[in-house]
Amino acid sequence: MKKILCSSxxxxxxxxxxxxxxxxxxxxNRSTTVDPALLFSGAVxxxxxxxxxxLTWPVALMSQMWASGGRWGxxxxxxxxxRVRSAWGRTYTDxxxxxxxxxRIAEQxxxxxxxxxxxxxxxxxxxxxxxxLLWGDIPFSEAATGQIDLPRFDKQADVLNGCIALxxxxxxxxxxxxxxxxxxxxxxxxxxxxxxRKFANSLKLRILFSMVDADPTKxxxxxxxxxxxxxxxxxxxxxxxxxxxxxxxxxxxxxxxAIFRGGVQSDWYCSKPVYDLLVSLKDPRVPYFFQPGPAAxxxxxxxxxxxxxxxxxxxxxxxxxxxxxxxxVSFSYSEQLLLEAEAIARGLAPGGFDLATERMRAGVxxxxxxxxxxxxxxxxxxxxxxxxxxxxxxxxxSQQQYLDLFMRPVEGWTQHRRSGVIGQEIPxxxxxxGAPVSGLVRRLLYRSEEVNSNPNTPSGLAVDxxxxxxx
Numbered sequence: 172m173k174k175i176l177c178s179s180x181x182x183x184x185x186x187x188x189x190x191x192x193x194x195x196x197x198x199x200n201r202s203t204t205v206d207p208a209l210l211f212s213g214a215v216x217x218x219x220x221x222x223x224x225x226l227t228w229p230v231a232l233m234s235q236m237w238a239s240g241g242r243w244g245x246x247x248x249x250x251x252x253x254r255v256r257s258a259w260g261r262t263y264t265d266x267x268x269x270x271x272x273x274x275r276i277a278e279q280x281x282x283x284x285x286x287x288x289x290x291x292x293x294x295x296x297x298x299x300x301x302x303x304l305l306w307g308d309i310p311f312s313e314a315a316t317g318q319i320d321l322p323r324f325d326k327q328a329d330v331l332n333g334c335i336a337l338x339x340x341x342x343x344x345x346x347x348x349x350x351x352x353x354x355x356x357x358x359x360x361x362x363x364x365x366x367x368r369k370f371a372n373s374l375k376l377r378i379l380f381s382m383v384d385a386d387p388t389k390x391x392x393x394x395x396x397x398x399x400x401x402x403x404x405x406x407x408x409x410x411x412x413x414x415x416x417x418x419x420x421x422x423x424x425x426x427x428x429a430i431f432r433g434g435v436q437s438d439w440y441c442s443k444p445v446y447d448l449l450v451s452l453k454d455p456r457v458p459y460f461f462q463p464g465p466a467a468x469x470x471x472x473x474x475x476x477x478x479x480x481x482x483x484x485x486x487x488x489x490x491x492x493x494x495x496x497x498x499x500v501s502f503s504y505s506e507q508l509l510l511e512a513e514a515i516a517r518g519l520a521p522g523g524f525d526l527a528t529e530r531m532r533a534g535v536x537x538x539x540x541x542x543x544x545x546x547x548x549x550x551x552x553x554x555x556x557x558x559x560x561x562x563x564x565x566x567x568x569s570q571q572q573y574l575d576l577f578m579r580p581v582e583g584w585t586q587h588r589r590s591g592v593i594g595q596e597i598p599x600x601x602x603x604x605g606a607p608v609s610g611l612v613r614r615l616l617y618r619s620e621e622v623n624s625n626p627n628t629p630s631g632l633a634v635d636x637x638x639x640x641x642x
Contacts, residue, residue: 252634
């Protein structure tokens with residue numbers, strides 16, 4: 172028995188020695204590395220799905236861009252944030268963690284793919300900035316690394332400054348003639364690094380505008396970005412995630428209506444603040460934003476306040492804006508033109524009010540065209556808009572920027588909050604009946620899982636508590 176046992180131990184020892192560090196231990200059919208391009212693709216897909224789906228409905232309803240009709244979205248219109256709980260977790264795990272891993276793998280490759288690193292860093296800055304402008308202070312410097320279980324919450328100013336630094340770093344890494352992450356994994360620009368650089372500069376401008384009222388030193392930086400140019404300069408440069416009229420590849424806004432409502436739009440209604448603004452400006456986008464209710468006349472648009480109960484005559488968000496192949500727009504040419512108009516009108520860039528007016532009218536024209544307004548009508552309307560002056564520039568630009576972002580409520584909400592001091596936002600709004608606070612919603616609340624598990628999570632905040640940028 173001892174001889175058998177000894178023989179077995181010797182065999183085990185020899186076997187271990189023979190196979191140690193051997194290729195026989197490696198499954199030839201299983202990859203031992205992860206392609207950063209696949210991680211990038213997964214991250215941006217999840218990011219777009221969050222923007223087009225899970226964040227759209229509650230943010231659009233809470234910020235009164237859409238009305239609930241008193242239906243399933245009523246609680247969200249009254250500032251209930253239950254439905255956005257998973258958006259926080261998915262942003263950090265499915266988006267930021269994948270981008271962080273992709274960056275670490277790309278940095279270890281030989282040679283280092285600088286363009287792939289730049290693409291990942293640009294998206295990382297985009298996701299962090301968006302998250303901060305939704306929640307306020309967030310984990311940033313210690314987040315999504317897989318090394319710290321209870322990351323600290325960085326101040327919003329530090330997060331946004333960190334995002335600007337990330338964008339600067341990425342732009343400096345870009346080689347326009349080099350190869351980065353390409354199609355099909357780059358679902359925005361197909362690997363066109365010239366366009367990635369333009370988007371990074373435009374995103375930097377957007378972030379700076381969210382900061383400048385709280386940090387006046389950013390005015391000079393906006394001037395530098397404007398002088399440097401190389402930003403989105405046409406519709407071909409627009410940052411957008413494509414969807415298709417194919418099962419599994421459809422815009423989630425359409426998928427919701429198709430799956431739960433049989434393809435009949437019956438959940439999102441014409442918001443009175445938006446409709447009243449359109450009518451006051453004689454804006455031709457009314458029939459492109461909204462459609463009459465099933466019992467209404469052909470051109471009858473009955474708007475609702477954010478929690479008012481619908482009738483069969485209540486106008487709805489137009490089904491053409493919920494099409495299966497409608498792209499999710501992250502940055503449009505019209506937004507770029509309107510931001511440039513604002514920079515010039517506020518004296519942060521040269522050109523005076525004549526140039527600011529020219530950019531504003533061009534931005535409105537592009538916005539109208541993007542919603543389907545015919546070119547002749549869009550041209551005529553844009554030309555009819557008043558020239559910008561010191562007295563009217565804030566109002567006129569804020570109105571047009573808000574309307575331009577009608578189907579992009581994440582950016583639209585930020586624009587509304589920064590349009591004026593608290594209580595003087597453009598357009599004017601009142602808190603909805605049944606809301607738990609007396610003011611307009613100004614932040615998303617941290618999910619209970621985060622509050623209960625991470626002692627660094629800020630506490631005692633109400634939904635109408637202003638964020639740092641919200642001056």
